[in-house]
Amino acid sequence: MSSNFSHSEENYIKNIYHLQQSTGFATTNELAAALRSKPASITDMLKKLKAKKLLIYEPYKEFNLSPQGKRIALGIVRRHRLWEYFLVEKLKFGWDEVHEIAEELEHVSNKKLTDQLDQFLNYPRFDPHGDPIPDSNGKMIVQQQMILTELALNAPSQVSSVGSQSSELLELLKHKNITIGTRVEVKKKFSFDRSMELKLNNQVAVNISEQLASVLFVKSV
Amino acid sequence: MSSNFSHSEENYIKNIYHLQQSTGFATTNELAAALRSKPASITDMLKKLKAKKLLIYEPYKEFNLSPQGKRIALGIVRRHRLWEYFLVEKLKFGWDEVHEIAEELEHVSNKKLTDQLDQFLNYPRFDPHGDPIPDSNGKMIVQQQMILTELALNAPSQVSSVGSQSSELLELLKHKNITIGTRVEVKKKFSFDRSMELKLNNQVAVNISEQLASVLFVKSV
DNA sequence: AAATAAATTTAGACAAACCTAAAAAAAATT
DNA sequence: AATTTTTTTTAGGTTTGTCTAAATTTATTT
Ligand SMILES: [Mn+2]
Ligand SMILES: [Mn+2]
Ligand SMILES: [Mn+2]
Ligand SMILES: [Mn+2]
Numbered sequence: 001m002s003s004n005f006s007h008s009e010e011n012y013i014k015n016i017y018h019l020q021q022s023t024g025f026a027t028t029n030e031l032a033a034a035l036r037s038k039p040a041s042i043t044d045m046l047k048k049l050k051a052k053k054l055l056i057y058e059p060y061k062e063f064n065l066s067p068q069g070k071r072i073a074l075g076i077v078r079r080h081r082l083w084e085y086f087l088v089e090k091l092k093f094g095w096d097e098v099h100e101i102a103e104e105l106e107h108v109s110n111k112k113l114t115d116q117l118d119q120f121l122n123y124p125r126f127d128p129h130g131d132p133i134p135d136s137n138g139k140m141i142v143q144q145q146m147i148l149t150e151l152a153l154n155a156p157s158q159v160s161s162v163g164s165q166s167s168e169l170l171e172l173l174k175h176k177n178i179t180i181g182t183r184v185e186v187k188k189k190f191s192f193d194r195s196m197e198l199k200l201n202n203q204v205a206v207n208i209s210e211q212l213a214s215v216l217f218v219k220s221v
Numbered sequence: 222m223s224s225n226f227s228h229s230e231e232n233y234i235k236n237i238y239h240l241q242q243s244t245g246f247a248t249t250n251e252l253a254a255a256l257r258s259k260p261a262s263i264t265d266m267l268k269k270l271k272a273k274k275l276l277i278y279e280p281y282k283e284f285n286l287s288p289q290g291k292r293i294a295l296g297i298v299r300r301h302r303l304w305e306y307f308l309v310e311k312l313k314f315g316w317d318e319v320h321e322i323a324e325e326l327e328h329v330s331n332k333k334l335t336d337q338l339d340q341f342l343n344y345p346r347f348d349p350h351g352d353p354i355p356d357s358n359g360k361m362i363v364q365q366q367m368i369l370t371e372l373a374l375n376a377p378s379q380v381s382s383v384g385s386q387s388s389e390l391l392e393l394l395k396h397k398n399i400t401i402g403t404r405v406e407v408k409k410k411f412s413f414d415r416s417m418e419l420k421l422n423n424q425v426a427v428n429i430s431e432q433l434a435s436v437l438f439v440k441s442v
Numbered sequence: 443a444a445a446t447a448a449a450t451t452t453a454g455a456c457a458a459a460c461c462t463a464a465a466a467a468a469a470a471t472t
Numbered sequence: 473a474a475t476t477t478t479t480t481t482t483a484g485g486t487t488t489g490t491c492t493a494a495a496t497t498t499a500t501t502t
Contacts, residue, residue: 008489028450041490043451048488060450060497091337104329110322116312229459249480262460264481269458281467281480 007107010076011035012045013054014106016065017073025062074138075114080106081127081134082117088128089121095128095179096170111136130161130180130217148216149194151186156221158183163215176206184218228328231297232256233266234275235327237286238294246283295359296335301327302348302355303338309349310342316349316400317391332357351382351401351438369437370415372407377442379404384436397427405439 005013015034019026028046032039046063049055054069065073083105087098115136118124125141126132132140145160159182162169173179178200187205188197194210226234236255240247249267253260267284270276275290286294304326308319336357339345346362347353353361366381380403383390394400399421408426409418415431429437 006488029448037489038491039450040452040492044489087334091334091341093333093337097333101329101331101334104331105326108322108325108329110325112314112318113308113312113322116314120312227458250478258459259461260480261462261482265459 004109005072009045009049010072010107010109012042012049013065013069013073014076014080016055016063017070017077020064025064027062071138074134074140075109076106078134078136078138079109079114081131082114082121082124084127084129085121085124085133086117089124094170094174096167096174098128099165099167126161126180128180129165130159143217143219145217145219148184148186148196148213148218149210151184151218153186153189156183156185157218158221159216160219161217163217169212169215172212176208177204178216183221184216225330226293230266230270231293231328231330233263233270234286234290234294235297235301237276237284238291238298241285246285248283292359295355295361296330297327299355299357299359300330300335302352303335303342303345305348305350306342306345306354307338310345315391315395317388317395319349320386320388347382347401349401350386351380364438364440366438366440369405369407369417369434369439370431372405372439374407374410377404377406378439379442380437381440382438384438390433390436393433397421397429398425399427399437404442405437 012031012035015031016026019030019034023030028039028042032042035042046055046057049069050057054066054072055063056066057063080102083102084095084098087093087101088095093101118136123135124133132143134140143160147163148159151157159178159180161180162173178184183201185199185202186196187199190196194213195207196210196213197205197207199205233252233256236252237247240251240255244251249260249263253263256263267276267278270290271278275287275293276284277287278284301323304323305316305319308314308322309316314322339357344356345354353364355361364381368384372378380399380401382401383394399405404422406420406423407417408420411417415434416428417431417434418426418428420426
């Protein structure tokens with residue numbers, strides 16, 4: 001009755017989920033890049049996941065998780081984000097240190113453990129990077145947010161999440177004193193390099209690169 | 222510099238450690254029984270652990286962990302027991318439910334994670350089963366304790382640990398209201414079946430079987 | 443419509459971790 | 473001391489998950 005998947009299978013499932021969240025579907029090459037493995041390895045696993053009815057896949061085509069596969073993905077995402085929240089809130093880790101550890105903890109799958117942890121943490125709805133945490137039924141809040149590059153001039157908004165967990169990004173944000181919840185207004189956009197000047201928390205003015213702006217999600221306030 | 226071991230290697234190392242703690246050394250058959258695998262598989266792994274300098278082993282002989290192997294074992298035991306403590310104290314699990322989960326969590330090996338968890342828990346010195354938790358240097362309290370079967374009549378003592386993590390044992394102890402710290406005096410020993418009558422917490426009288434007495438460790442008070 | 447480039451799959455290997463059955467060594471009995 | 477039993481190892485397989493190199497399919501250009 002109770003299904004059990006290997007670490008490897010779970011990492012594939014989760015990454016397919018993230019890919020199809022951002023582009024609607026997943027492809028062999030993109031998944032290989034995400035998992036830092038090779039396309040041939042991906043094809044092997046796609047066959048296994050299809051055989052287990054977790055994946056909708058035909059050779060040479062793009063692929064998507066089946067409803068069952070998506071249910072499993074949401075469980076993994078739930079565990080990952082709950083542990084990240086735990087590490088930051090209870091163990092006092094920085095938000096740039098928790099992703100790798102959660103990458104391991106997410107594979108300890110025991111329903112009671114996850115649900116008790118959730119309760120212990122007081123049912124947090126967002127992880128330290130601003131991403132929503134699925135509840136025990138896989139439901140989560142969908143934020144309407146936009147990429148900072150698309151935000152209109154002088155529109156009051158705040159950072160709602162970041163589009164990458166890389167410690168390089170998080171280090172840069174720490175340096176610039178930008179975190180989830182920081183108030184942002186775009187004061188000027190420079191067409192030369194598409195960098196922009198921001199006002200942070202209605203006070204400081206900073207300049208950020210296009211690369212940075214393109215991984216910052218904001219919502220209007 | 223930083224070594225990394227597979228789940229399987231870690232389970233072998235930890236179980237060799239426990240065997241040599243109780244009998245001074247480990248053997249192929251005993252380890253196979255402990256790991257619920259087959260002797261041939263054990264031999265395979267012994268060669269690998271020897272090649273990695275974690276094990277002192279010659280074919281057909283008993284074996285022991287090298288100092289390095291023991292250091293690693295203590296790290297695994299530390300994580301296992303800290304997580305058990307966390308599960309009972311923070312997530313409100315029963316002491317009979319935590320062993321299996323800790324069996325997984327112990328493999329998430331990140332020094333900062335373990336040390337921060339230790340601090341968060343306030344540096345507990347014993348796990349829920351009364352076993353000592355190694356500190357970050359691998360040091361732990363050695364309790365002088367004896368098996369209940371060897372305790373003299375009317376000697377005031379208390380339960381200090383249990384010699385098995387089986388949920389069957391823990392269920393029985395829960396039923397008899399015996400837990401770590403319970404005061405115990407042996408009032409009578411029956412030679413017919415070597416069962417014994419106990420006084421618990423200076424109040425209740427209960428009868429326990431030899432099998433049960435032989436997995437209860439006590440220390441005098 | 444051909445030719446070229448890119449994406450994907452297949453073929454064939456390999457390492458890790460397990461297994462069964464058979465052989466060898468060590469220990470216990472007679 | 474010889475025989476029997478027990479313990480351990482070896483030989484030879486299997487599964488999972490990975491890889492490289494070659495082949496195939498699909499997409500893009502010319
Ligand atoms: Mn992971
Ligand atoms: Mn996150
Ligand atoms: Mn384990
Ligand atoms: Mn324990």
